[in-house]
Amino acid sequence: MNLRVKLFLLDNVIWLLVIGFFLLNAIFTPSFFTWQNSTNILYHSAIMSMLVLGQGIVIVVKALDLSIESTLAFAPGVAMLICTQWLPWDLPSAVAIVLTLIVGALVGLFNGFFVARVGMNPFIETMSTMIIMRGLVLFLVPFSIFPLAGVYKFAGQARIPGDIPVAVLLMLLVYAVFQFIFGYTAFGRRLIATGGNRQAAFIAGINTTRMIMAAFVLAGLLAAFAGLLTAGRQGSISPSMGINMVLLSFAGAILGGASLDGGKGAPIGFLGGALLLGMFSNALNLRGVEVNLVYAMQGLLIFAAILLDRGREAIRARVLRQEQVARFESTATGAATEV
Amino acid sequence: MASTVAETQGGHAEQAKSTPALVLKDVSKFFPGTIALRNANVEVRRGEVHGIIGKNGAGKSTLVSIIAGLYEATSGTIFINGREIPKLTRAVAQRERVSIVPQDPQVVADFSVAENLFLGHEVTRGRVVDWRGIHRQARATLDRVGLPLDTHIKASDLSVSEQQLVLVVKACYVDAAEIIIFDEASASLTHSDEELLHEIVAERCAAGCTILYISHRVDELLKVCDRVTVLLGGESRETVPCAELDEVSLATLIVGEAFATTQYEAEQKPNDEIVLDVSGLTSAGRYTDVSLQVHRGEVLGIAGLRGSGRTEVLKGIAGIERADSGTVTLAGGEPGLFGHPASALKAGLAYLPEDREHEGLVSTSSVTVNCLLSSLKQVSRFGVMKGRTEKARVREVVRLLDIKVSDISQEVSGLSGGNKQKVIVGRIHEARPSVYLLDEPTRGVDVGSRQAILKIIREKVAAEAGVVMTSPGLDDLLAVCDRIAIMGHGRMVDIVERSAFDETRLYVAVQSASAAAVRTGQDKRGMEE
Numbered sequence: 001m002n003l004r005v006k007l008f009l010l011d012n013v014i015w016l017l018v019i020g021f022f023l024l025n026a027i028f029t030p031s032f033f034t035w036q037n038s039t040n041i042l043y044h045s046a047i048m049s050m051l052v053l054g055q056g057i058v059i060v061v062k063a064l065d066l067s068i069e070s071t072l073a074f075a076p077g078v079a080m081l082i083c084t085q086w087l088p089w090d091l092p093s094a095v096a097i098v099l100t101l102i103v104g105a106l107v108g109l110f111n112g113f114f115v116a117r118v119g120m121n122p123f124i125e126t127m128s129t130m131i132i133m134r135g136l137v138l139f140l141v142p143f144s145i146f147p148l149a150g151v152y153k154f155a156g157q158a159r160i161p162g163d164i165p166v167a168v169l170l171m172l173l174v175y176a177v178f179q180f181i182f183g184y185t186a187f188g189r190r191l192i193a194t195g196g197n198r199q200a201a202f203i204a205g206i207n208t209t210r211m212i213m214a215a216f217v218l219a220g221l222l223a224a225f226a227g228l229l230t231a232g233r234q235g236s237i238s239p240s241m242g243i244n245m246v247l248l249s250f251a252g253a254i255l256g257g258a259s260l261d262g263g264k265g266a267p268i269g270f271l272g273g274a275l276l277l278g279m280f281s282n283a284l285n286l287r288g289v290e291v292n293l294v295y296a297m298q299g300l301l302i303f304a305a306i307l308l309d310r311g312r313e314a315i316r317a318r319v320l321r322q323e324q325v326a327r328f329e330s331t332a333t334g335a336a337t338e339v
Numbered sequence: 340m341a342s343t344v345a346e347t348q349g350g351h352a353e354q355a356k357s358t359p360a361l362v363l364k365d366v367s368k369f370f371p372g373t374i375a376l377r378n379a380n381v382e383v384r385r386g387e388v389h390g391i392i393g394k395n396g397a398g399k400s401t402l403v404s405i406i407a408g409l410y411e412a413t414s415g416t417i418f419i420n421g422r423e424i425p426k427l428t429r430a431v432a433q434r435e436r437v438s439i440v441p442q443d444p445q446v447v448a449d450f451s452v453a454e455n456l457f458l459g460h461e462v463t464r465g466r467v468v469d470w471r472g473i474h475r476q477a478r479a480t481l482d483r484v485g486l487p488l489d490t491h492i493k494a495s496d497l498s499v500s501e502q503q504l505v506l507v508v509k510a511c512y513v514d515a516a517e518i519i520i521f522d523e524a525s526a527s528l529t530h531s532d533e534e535l536l537h538e539i540v541a542e543r544c545a546a547g548c549t550i551l552y553i554s555h556r557v558d559e560l561l562k563v564c565d566r567v568t569v570l571l572g573g574e575s576r577e578t579v580p581c582a583e584l585d586e587v588s589l590a591t592l593i594v595g596e597a598f599a600t601t602q603y604e605a606e607q608k609p610n611d612e613i614v615l616d617v618s619g620l621t622s623a624g625r626y627t628d629v630s631l632q633v634h635r636g637e638v639l640g641i642a643g644l645r646g647s648g649r650t651e652v653l654k655g656i657a658g659i660e661r662a663d664s665g666t667v668t669l670a671g672g673e674p675g676l677f678g679h680p681a682s683a684l685k686a687g688l689a690y691l692p693e694d695r696e697h698e699g700l701v702s703t704s705s706v707t708v709n710c711l712l713s714s715l716k717q718v719s720r721f722g723v724m725k726g727r728t729e730k731a732r733v734r735e736v737v738r739l740l741d742i743k744v745s746d747i748s749q750e751v752s753g754l755s756g757g758n759k760q761k762v763i764v765g766r767i768h769e770a771r772p773s774v775y776l777l778d779e780p781t782r783g784v785d786v787g788s789r790q791a792i793l794k795i796i797r798e799k800v801a802a803e804a805g806v807v808m809t810s811p812g813l814d815d816l817l818a819v820c821d822r823i824a825i826m827g828h829g830r831m832v833d834i835v836e837r838s839a840f841d842e843t844r845l846y847v848a849v850q851s852a853s854a855a856a857v858r859t860g861q862d863k864r865g866m867e868e
């Protein structure tokens with residue numbers, strides 16, 4: 001097989017898994033292969049997919065962000081409190097949407113500043129902000145906030161004709177935008193180069209500190225957007241939104257082609273990772289697997305993801321090595337015949 | 340076949356005097372792509388101080404690493420005390436009482452001086468570590484040498500020079516080695532610590548130990564050694580008693596016959612326009628008062644040993660590690676200092692890092708991405724990459740520098756060392772700077788690529804820009820430079836014009852610069868006071 005084909009398959013192994021898993025369940029799992037269940041999977045994947053994308057971007061710059069699952073509740077919570085309670089007058093829901101995203105971006109900026117500029121370890125730093133925000137949101141929003149205005153629920157709840165959820169369209173739109181950013185912009189290049197080799201990127205004249213901060217800001221923004229979708233879907237803002245989701249976001253990103261060594265991965269793969277996670281729990285639910293067991297099996301999926309990450313690197317190294325040896329031998333015999 | 344040692348006890352003592360302590364017979368070492376050592380023959384007599392000297396890449400470190408059991412020889416036989424050692428591993432070497440003091444001090448940073456000294460020799464009472472005993476013994480050992488270090492102090496709190504001395508003391512007195520190898524141990528020592536090292540060597544030698552002394556410095560070897568073996572291009576040349584040598588004759592042996600290296604001379608004389616003017620650049624503890632000027636079309640070489648400050652100066656100029664004081668002026672620019680490589684690049688100054696893998700390449704990305712990393716602005720509009728322009732420019736670079744790739748979207752990690760280096764040269768070239776700082780551009784590339792890169796530097800890079808390049812050896816610099824500046828201990832000692840190039844004299848100058856710079860620096864300070 002051609003080297004480039006091999007590497008292409010290796011980098012996009014996630015879509016093979018997605019398709020394989022889908023076909024397998026289409027045959028063996030009852031009521032899996034229906035239009036309704038398929039859109040349902042997409043709808044349920046929309047929220048997770050935003051976290052996976054945010055996590056993926058941060059992993060690309062060789063960091064990680066545990067706090068996104070708390071941002072998911074913190075950003076809409078704070079935005080809604082500002083709009084409905086903290087000010088002497090109420091602000092319209094459209095403003096609440098913008099505020100939600102701004103709060104998410106600011107949380108990302110905070111994380112990014114302390115990781116990239118101050119040099120704190122991303123694991124510890126984002127773990128602390130994860131706990132801080134969860135504590136604050138439990139304190140500030142002891143009971144769920146509801147009802148929410150229609151505008152605020154639109155993204156999470158509305159459907160267009162054909163029973164297609166708006167959330168799914170938004171998911172595809174966001175992924176398309178980020179795929180473009182990664183593949184076709186100078187910013188995307190800088191981001192990937194920073195993760196691939198920070199010192200080399202720095203010497204090549206890239207402001208790597210700013211790139212890492214930008215990655216955290218995007219992760220915060222996407223987490224806030226995920227919060228918007230969650231709140232819209234359940235029609236309320238509850239303090240427990242997002243709990244335990246961050247670990248699966250790692251699984252999605254790594255299954256989707258991100259490498260913990262940084263500099264690898266693209267949104268198209270992360271989408272595959274998110275969809276696989278969504279299909280996985282959907283299929284297990286349909287088969288009536290007990291909910292705690294589903295949780296355990298998701299843990300297994302994370303394990304598999306990291307194993308895949310290592311395996312992928314090993315296979316990649318071996319494929320490249322084989323290629324090198326082959327080329328060396330061909331030039332050696334070439335030289336011999338010349339002599 | 341090798342057991343020439345007599346079996347009886349009396350015979351043993353008799354034999355011990357006459358059998359050489361160490362014999363290497365036709366020892367070779369191949370690394371993938373290079374031959375580090377080719378049929379080297381060395382005979383070290385018991386109780387002598389035996390020097391090993393040679394240019395960079397002559398095989399000095401490989402040779403001693405084989406003796407110390409760190410590398411396994413590809414072929415050849417090794418005799419220690421007259422017995423053939425079929426498989427010389429580190430453990431075997433230790434059993435044969437061979438000890439090595441490596442080039443860079445490798446202490447356990449978090450351990451005390453005493454713990455470092457007795458690492459691998461647990462001093463215990465019963466099953467418990469005898470801390471008092473360790474410190475008492477350490478104290479006694481250090482006093483014996485005359486090294487006034489507190490045994491409780493952590494190794495990380497010592498200077499590099501002191502760390503090195505601790506390792507010297509460990510090898511000489513704690514490990515009780517009979518054959519002691521010093522692999523450029525004096526390179527990281529201060530002047531007074533170096534004196535102490537020489538005293539220790541003399542004392543150990545008198546006590547019957549055999550010493551292998553590797554150094555870059557001609558004057559030091561002549562002072563310390565009884566005999567020296569000269570290595571050249573991985574082969575052992577001759578072993579000569581030091582009494583028959585002086586600095587110039589030894590340097591001539593090291594440099595070898597003036598074999599014709601390809602010279603790449605400038606087609607036209609560098610013009611008068613100064614593209615880079617560095618004045619009084621200083622960074623505390625790294626380099627002092629470095630001034631240099633580069634003209635358009637000129638290649639200026641900086642020669643200096645490891646630790647001379649050549650890399651640090653280039654990084655200071657490029658804004659990667661900001662200097663404390665001094666100014667850098669580019670043609671048509673204001674004098675100042677760059678605080679970030681991005682601003683240096685914008686002003687027209689690009690740096691090629693010596694450490695290709697860690698500082699040069701994004702190895703998980705493609706040739707295209709790496710080639711254009713420093714010129715993203717030129718190949719994008721409103722932040723969006725111009726796909727066709729991008730590909731065209733990369734193809735042009737690949738053609739210009741003759742980079743061997745199967746496809747421009749290929750990952751750079753699959754390229755050979757020389758081609759990787761060309762990709763970085765290409766990246767810098769694409770930024771179209773007026774000044775290139777090339778830090779060891781031929782490091783770790785094979786002979787063919789080396790020639791190609793030197794040719795590129797002379798003919799393509801220097802054509803419309805000014806170049807500063809460094810090299811650990813002189814060969815590259817002699818081949819392409821218009822002038823060579825000599826650095827030692829962070830100071831610019833001398834600048835030699837091409838018309839006055841002479842490898843032997845330059846070699847001596849570079850070696851002695853490291854020692855001389857300190858002394859003249861001290862003299863100057865004295866005069867100012």
